[in-house]
Amino acid sequence: MKHHGSLMTAILIALALVLAGCGSAPQAPTSGGAESSATTAPAAATTAPTGATKTVIIGYTASNTGKLNVESNRQSNGLNLWIKQINEAGGITLSDGTVITFDTRSYDDESNKDRVQELYSRLINEDNADFLISPYSSGLADASAVIAEQYGRIMITTGAASDDTYTKGYTLVYQAYTPASRYLTGAIDALKQQDPNVKKIAIVHENDKFSSDVSKALRAYAEAQGYEIVLDEGYDSNTTDFGPIINKVLQAAPEALLGGGHFQDGTTLAKQIAEKQLPLKFLALLVAPPEPSFADLGDAALGVVGPSQWETQAAFSEDAAKALGVEWFGPTGAEFVSAYQAAYGGEEPSYHAAGGYIAGLILQRAIEQAGSLDTEAVKAALDQMDVMTFFGRIKFSTAAESHGLQEGHEMVYIQWQAGADGKPEKQVVWPNEAQTAELLYPVR
Amino acid sequence: MNPGFLLAYLIDGLLIGFVYGIAAMGLTLIWGVMNVINLAHGPIIALGMFGVYLLYTGAHINPYLALLIVAAVGLGGGFMIYWIAIHRVINAPHLSTLLATFAVNMIIIGLGTAAFSTSPYTMDFSLGSLTLGVVTIQGTRIVAALAAILVTGGLYLFLYRTATGKYVRAVANNRAAAELMGIPSARILALSFGLGTLLAMVSGGLIATFFPFTILSGGAYELKSFVIGVLGGLGNPLGALAGGLILGLFEGIIPAFVPNTWVPVFEFLLFVLILLVRPTGLFGAKR
Numbered sequence: 001m002k003h004h005g006s007l008m009t010a011i012l013i014a015l016a017l018v019l020a021g022c023g024s025a026p027q028a029p030t031s032g033g034a035e036s037s038a039t040t041a042p043a044a045a046t047t048a049p050t051g052a053t054k055t056v057i058i059g060y061t062a063s064n065t066g067k068l069n070v071e072s073n074r075q076s077n078g079l080n081l082w083i084k085q086i087n088e089a090g091g092i093t094l095s096d097g098t099v100i101t102f103d104t105r106s107y108d109d110e111s112n113k114d115r116v117q118e119l120y121s122r123l124i125n126e127d128n129a130d131f132l133i134s135p136y137s138s139g140l141a142d143a144s145a146v147i148a149e150q151y152g153r154i155m156i157t158t159g160a161a162s163d164d165t166y167t168k169g170y171t172l173v174y175q176a177y178t179p180a181s182r183y184l185t186g187a188i189d190a191l192k193q194q195d196p197n198v199k200k201i202a203i204v205h206e207n208d209k210f211s212s213d214v215s216k217a218l219r220a221y222a223e224a225q226g227y228e229i230v231l232d233e234g235y236d237s238n239t240t241d242f243g244p245i246i247n248k249v250l251q252a253a254p255e256a257l258l259g260g261g262h263f264q265d266g267t268t269l270a271k272q273i274a275e276k277q278l279p280l281k282f283l284a285l286l287v288a289p290p291e292p293s294f295a296d297l298g299d300a301a302l303g304v305v306g307p308s309q310w311e312t313q314a315a316f317s318e319d320a321a322k323a324l325g326v327e328w329f330g331p332t333g334a335e336f337v338s339a340y341q342a343a344y345g346g347e348e349p350s351y352h353a354a355g356g357y358i359a360g361l362i363l364q365r366a367i368e369q370a371g372s373l374d375t376e377a378v379k380a381a382l383d384q385m386d387v388m389t390f391f392g393r394i395k396f397s398t399a400a401e402s403h404g405l406q407e408g409h410e411m412v413y414i415q416w417q418a419g420a421d422g423k424p425e426k427q428v429v430w431p432n433e434a435q436t437a438e439l440l441y442p443v444r
Numbered sequence: 445m446n447p448g449f450l451l452a453y454l455i456d457g458l459l460i461g462f463v464y465g466i467a468a469m470g471l472t473l474i475w476g477v478m479n480v481i482n483l484a485h486g487p488i489i490a491l492g493m494f495g496v497y498l499l500y501t502g503a504h505i506n507p508y509l510a511l512l513i514v515a516a517v518g519l520g521g522g523f524m525i526y527w528i529a530i531h532r533v534i535n536a537p538h539l540s541t542l543l544a545t546f547a548v549n550m551i552i553i554g555l556g557t558a559a560f561s562t563s564p565y566t567m568d569f570s571l572g573s574l575t576l577g578v579v580t581i582q583g584t585r586i587v588a589a590l591a592a593i594l595v596t597g598g599l600y601l602f603l604y605r606t607a608t609g610k611y612v613r614a615v616a617n618n619r620a621a622a623e624l625m626g627i628p629s630a631r632i633l634a635l636s637f638g639l640g641t642l643l644a645m646v647s648g649g650l651i652a653t654f655f656p657f658t659i660l661s662g663g664a665y666e667l668k669s670f671v672i673g674v675l676g677g678l679g680n681p682l683g684a685l686a687g688g689l690i691l692g693l694f695e696g697i698i699p700a701f702v703p704n705t706w707v708p709v710f711e712f713l714l715f716v717l718i719l720l721v722r723p724t725g726l727f728g729a730k731r
Binding site: 066070243245247251264271277296297298 | 446449452453456457460557561562563564566568570573575578580582651654655656657658660661663664695696698699700703704705707708
């Protein structure tokens with residue numbers, strides 16, 4: 001009996017360890033390499049004389065380890081590129097003549113929500129971060145936003161699309177991404193324009209906050225457009241075997257499938273859908289398709305549509321801004337791409353990278369407009385912001401029930417199509433004005 | 445329901461069950477023989493995935509040939525882990541070996557994340573597929589199932605038909621008595637750990653031929669291996685295979701009737717039930 005007891009205990013400890021994934025050790029903050037701290041001048045300059053300098057600390061966590069590490073690191077790369085550029089350009093001069101430059105403090109959040117809250121508290125209280133950028137992913141950003149609001153720090157969320165965060169009455173949290181509620185609705189529009197006869201849709205989505213939010217909004221939108229949802233199925237984030245789900249789809253016999261979640265599950269789902277030769281006319285998945293490495297799937301990538309916050313081909317220009325009557329701000333898309341490639345060994349920036357950069361750019365614009373680092377002044381500038389950037393239009397909701405929600409920015413939809421050499425090539429297929437190729441339809 | 449669909453659910457479940465079985469075999473062998481719960485099992489499975497992937501994409505070696513190389517590396521690597529991390533704490537309480545293998549787990553994941561990041565890798569390898577009505581089966585999954593049967597048979601023959609296998613079973617049964625009979629127990633333990641690692645690496649290699657994977661992918665199979673170990677009993681290759689098939693069937697069939705997210709609920713319900721009702725497992729040896 002004693003033996004069984006100890007074995008049971010061991011099993012339980014083992015399971016707990018496996019489930020916990022990993023223990024966490026105290027860490028030292030990573031300081032941004034962009035700026036040495038030599039410029040740390042009278043920080044608490046009450047009556048800053050002209051020519052004073054100050055280093056503004058931007059705090060954020062990144063998922064250097066854990067399952068979000070790829071997207072999160074790209075986002076950090078984008079943010080750090082902005083820091084490097086703004087510091088090289090001499091920083092920002094405030095209305096009282098103080099010149100500010102930027103530095104970062106960041107920690108590894110291990111892709112773990114519990115770590116995020118602890119680390120943002122530390123960023124605010126111990127590292128004295130002046131402004132905050134959210135971690136990548138809706139779940140982590142949502143966890144961090146509470147802390148920002150609680151301690152009265154302005155936070156730009158990026159890499160985070162859930163709508164919920166902005167319905168909680170926060171006043172200092174601003175969203176750079178198009179919210180989840182508008183993530184896949186454009187795919188329905190594209191499908192409707194292409195083939196008005198399609199009626200049956202299946203929704204298969206990851207069971208996390210972001211993908212569930214997208215799917216809920218998608219379902220409501222599709223039903224309003226007269227579509228029949230023949231299957232609405234969630235799956236666990238770690239799913240590798242989609243066989244049973246694909247069998248369910250096969251049984252429900254939809255004409256189009258929309259859904260997905262993040263990169264790993266999305267690529268796996270797309271691959272297995274192709275292997276099972278699922279007869280679908282239209283297939284749109286979240287997050288995974290716009291990633292350049294989605295092309296590694298080969299033929300399985302062909303025809304897959306995906307919404308993207310931004311694409312290198314996206315043609316947001318000063319002219320387009322003028323046509324909308326909106327001011328242009330920041331570098332052009334081409335300038336961003338070449339600067340990013342120069343900084344990161346030729347890697348093409350994904351929308352995560354652009355998202356990291358745009359978070360810095362939004363902050364820059366707000367500080368410039370406010371002419372001060374005062375939270376209330378910067379908040380007022382963010383509330384009034386309506387600019388066009390290489391990333392698209394940036395404008396925040398100021399309504400009490402959705403304060404900070406992104407209102408200006410729109411998704412573009414890409415599709416992988418066979419290029420001249422037969423290899424998959426990314427094309428923008430929706431909206432019509434951004435199109436680089438016609439929608440490939442039906443998929444198979 | 446159209447019986448064709450039911451067949452599709454069934455076949456998919458069974459085929460994945462074979463792979464679960466062989467993944468669990470490594471864990472239950474080590475657990476059964478050494479009384480060590482190997483928390484590095486998952487990352488070792490992931491190493492098997494990367495081993496086959498790198499040999500295939502880098503050196504263009506056929507994945508099934510690469511599997512043999514990976515198996516040899518697994519055996520050697522298992523010896524190494526045993527002598528470095530486990531040998532000295534093998535007689536200490538459960539928690540020591542648990543922590544030792546957990547440390548190995550963290551080391552492999554840390555190095556693996558540094559080398560490969562946590563982004564997914566996909567092997568562009570196919571043996572075509574077989575379609576009968578609504579049932580489509582990939583060639584690679586059929587081969588994986590056959591390989592699982594082959595490995596199980598081989599391990600069974602080794603354990604029950606060779607002298608060394610007899611030693612392994614003797615050590616599993618009563619280490620002190622085995623030592624008194626002149627069996628070199630440390631070497632047998634090292635061999636068991638090596639074999640367990642080999643099995644984990646081979647299962648990883650087979651999985652890599654049809655699923656995309658990351659350095660963290662092994663974790664899911666490790667968790668399933670625990671359930672299978674408890675289900676099938678420890679140290680018995682046939683039990684592990686049977687346990688794997690049962691689990692695979694669960695995963696294949698349950699989604700046909702309820703939302704897919706219910707599968708873990710049923711799986712762990714079964715886990716707790718077996719622990720309560722038959723702690724030695726359905727096919728477990730008397731201990």
